[in-house]
Amino acid sequence: MSIRNIIIAYAAAFLLQITFANNIAVMGTGPDLILVLTIVLCYMYTDCYPVIICGTAFALLHDLLLSPYVGIYALSMLLTGIAVMFASRFFNRENPLPLAGVLAAGTLLCSLVQWIIYAVSPAEGSLMLMLKNLPVLIIYDLIIGLVAFFVVMKYRKRKKKSRYYL
Amino acid sequence: MKWIRTHKAATVIIVIIVALLFVIAGSFAGAGDSSPVGKAINTAVSTVTKPLKFAANGIKDGFRGIFEYKDVLKENKDLKKQISDLKKENSDLRLEKDEYAELKKLREFLSHDELKHSDAVTCDIAAMDSSGWMNVFTVNKGTEAGIKKGDAVLCSGGLIGRVDEAGRGWAKVRSIINENSKVSFRLARDRKTMGIVSGDGESGLSGYMFEVKADVKKGDKIVTSGIGDYPGGLTIGTVTKVDFNTNTQNKEITVEPDEEFFSAGIVAVII
Numbered sequence: 208m209s210i211r212n213i214i215i216a217y218a219a220a221f222l223l224q225i226t227f228a229n230n231i232a233v234m235g236t237g238p239d240l241i242l243v244l245t246i247v248l249c250y251m252y253t254d255c256y257p258v259i260i261c262g263t264a265f266a267l268l269h270d271l272l273l274s275p276y277v278g279i280y281a282l283s284m285l286l287t288g289i290a291v292m293f294a295s296r297f298f299n300r301e302n303p304l305p306l307a308g309v310l311a312a313g314t315l316l317c318s319l320v321q322w323i324i325y326a327v328s329p330a331e332g333s334l335m336l337m338l339k340n341l342p343v344l345i346i347y348d349l350i351i352g353l354v355a356f357f358v359v360m361k362y363r364k365r366k367k368k369s370r371y372y373l
Numbered sequence: 374m375k376w377i378r379t380h381k382a383a384t385v386i387i388v389i390i391v392a393l394l395f396v397i398a399g400s401f402a403g404a405g406d407s408s409p410v411g412k413a414i415n416t417a418v419s420t421v422t423k424p425l426k427f428a429a430n431g432i433k434d435g436f437r438g439i440f441e442y443k444d445v446l447k448e449n450k451d452l453k454k455q456i457s458d459l460k461k462e463n464s465d466l467r468l469e470k471d472e473y474a475e476l477k478k479l480r481e482f483l484s485h486d487e488l489k490h491s492d493a494v495t496c497d498i499a500a501m502d503s504s505g506w507m508n509v510f511t512v513n514k515g516t517e518a519g520i521k522k523g524d525a526v527l528c529s530g531g532l533i534g535r536v537d538e539a540g541r542g543w544a545k546v547r548s549i550i551n552e553n554s555k556v557s558f559r560l561a562r563d564r565k566t567m568g569i570v571s572g573d574g575e576s577g578l579s580g581y582m583f584e585v586k587a588d589v590k591k592g593d594k595i596v597t598s599g600i601g602d603y604p605g606g607l608t609i610g611t612v613t614k615v616d617f618n619t620n621t622q623n624k625e626i627t628v629e630p631d632e633e634f635f636s637a638g639i640v641a642v643i644i
Contacts, residue, residue, distance in 0.1 A: 225500035226422055227429040235550075237503035256382045263389060267396075271411050272418055273502045273509050275537055275547060278396035285389060328401055336573075 208248065208359075210257050217265045220244045225273065236340045238347035239314070241265050245284055246313040246348075247355045249291040250298075250306050251363075259288035276328070283320035287313050303356050310352040314345050412540040415511075419543035422500045423513050493527070493641040494518045499543065508551040508572065512640060515539045519644040523602060527641045531608030531631050532556070532597060536642060544642065549609070550578060550630065557601045558609055561594040570595070570609065570628055578610060578628040585624050589615055595628060604643065 220240040228237040245262035249255045266284035270277045291313050298305035322337045377384045399408075496512035514520060516539050524536040526546050534548035549556055550572035558580070560566040566587045570580030582589055593612040599605025614627035 222422065222425055225502055226425040227432075229501045229503045230429060230432075232503040235503060235508075256385070259386070260389070263393075267393075268414065268418065269502070271414055272422075272500055272511055273545070275509055275545075275553075276397065277400040277411065278393045282390065282393040282397065285386070285393065289386065324397065328397075 208252060208258075210261075213248070213257055213261050216244060216248075217241065217261050221265045221268065224269070233343050233347075234340075236343040236347070238351050239317075239344060240351065241269060242284065242287065242314060242317050243310070243348050243352045243355060245288045246291050246310055247306070247352050247359065249288050250295045250309055251300055251356070251359055253300075255288065255292040259285060259292065262288055279321055279324045282324070283317045286320050287317040290316055301360070303353055306352065306356055307349055310349050311345050314348045315341065318344070415540050415545075416515075416542045419499045419511060419513060422511075423497065426497070426499055426501075492519070493643050494520060495639060495641050496520075496544070497639055508548040509537065510534075510546050510548065512544050512546060512642070513542065514642070515542050515544045517541055518642075520544045520642050521644070525597075525603050525607060525643045527607060527643065528639070531610065532603065533630075533640055535602055546640070548572070555601075556580075556603060556609060557598045558595040559598040560589060561596050561608075563588070567598050567600075568626065570626070573627075577613075578630060579625065580628065581618075581621070581623040581625045585617070585622065587624055589624065589626060591615060 220243075224238075224240045228240060231237055241262060245258060248258040248262075252258065263281050263285045267278065267281040270280045274280060291309055294309055294312075298309070318337050318341055322334055326334070494514055496514040496518075499511045499513040501510040512520075512526075520536055520539045522536055522538060524539075524544075525532060526534045526536060532549060534546045534551075535554070536544050537547045538545040547554055549570075553571070555569055555571045556578075557569055558567065566582065566584070566589060568580055568582040568587070568589075570578040573579050589612060591612055591614065595609045595612060597603040597605055597607040597609060608631060610628040610630040612626050613629045616625045616627075617623075618625050
């Protein structure tokens with residue numbers, strides 16, 4: 208995936224996240240589209256560094272706009288991206304089944320990293336509250352992640368037909 | 374140096390991690406205030422998101438109109454009833470206006486600042502995210518409208534939060550349902566019965582009464598007490614549950630805010 212397409216995908220996910228995703232929230236929790244995109248792209252592509260850096264940049268933007276403290280979501284996104292990059296080496300990248308597990312584990316890891324940073328900071332972060340929101344967040348991320356997986360697969364198949372596809 | 378040359382990607386990642394750790398430390402040291410660069414980025418992003426949020430709300434309302442037609446009709450009926458109740462209340466209040474003006478004069482004479490004049494600025498919610506648990510949202514007006522850190526934010530149902538940070542064209546609001554937001558309250562019917570509520574992270578509030586024998590029951594309305602960050606008399610919500618916690622020896626309450634937080638599109642900031 209070209210860097211231009213990665214940036215476009217993240218820009219779309221970011222704008223949807225802060226404007227629309229809230230409208231489909233269940234019990235006060237909605238999907239995390241930036242995280243989903245990072246996990247899916249890191250899982251599907253071998254060259255993950257542009258994805259991780261782009262995901263971190265948009266997460267930082269999200270922090271600036273919608274977080275009391277800047278950098279926490281960005282750092283958790285970066286660490287989740289790296290973890291998914293290493294984990295995906297053990298799976299068949301064209302199989303959606305392991306992706307479901309990676310999505311759930313990635314969402315959990317991202318939330319845990321955020322909670323740990325909040326817990327050691329003066330801001331206070333409740334583990335119980337984070338765990339309470341987690342099931343809905345994981346379900347949402349699973350659904351949207353699998354949809355994104357099939358969309359990217361279709362895009363890749365179309366690209367493969369091109370004689371210049373690498 | 375050789376390691377850096379052979380591991381360029383890993384070096385970049387390590388540099389980013391270290392930079393982010395500095396950003397986080399700086400953010401905590403500055404109590405969440407953004408740098409001038411951060412404020413400029415916030416202004417730019419708020420400008421872009423304003424029409425998108427408006428469009429998203431339009432789509433949501435459109436779908437709601439189609440699929441929840443009966444609910445919309447019921448809501449319309451309830452609102453009409455509310456308007457007639459408010460008209461009646463308004464006429465009653467007009468009668469008390471003269472008494473209030475007299476009282477205000479008297480308080481000013483005594484240099485009491487509780488009743489000092491305050492204005493409200495209405496704003497649209499420009500960005501909101503419900504994937505995290507911090508419940509922070511951004512509104513489309515900021516320092517140019519006189520909004521500053523610490524201002525109380527209201528919606529039609531009452532208190533919704535407090536301005537955490539403001540810049541040109543934007544203000545970051547931390548809602549009262551955030552678990553770190555603590556609000557001192559009193560019962561609307563009794564000034565002496567007080568307590569503290571904080572967010573439960575979902576869409577409600579929970580807290581405790583200062584006195585174990587406090588006369589609080591289900592259905593009681595609570596308002597801000599005026600102690601702490603918020604001005605007094607702002608509606609917070611309705612008590613839905615009262616329990617006595619034997620471990621903490623506290624009378625604990627659960628409160629439902631009068632406004633559904635995630636559906637609030639327009640808010641007012643008291644400046």
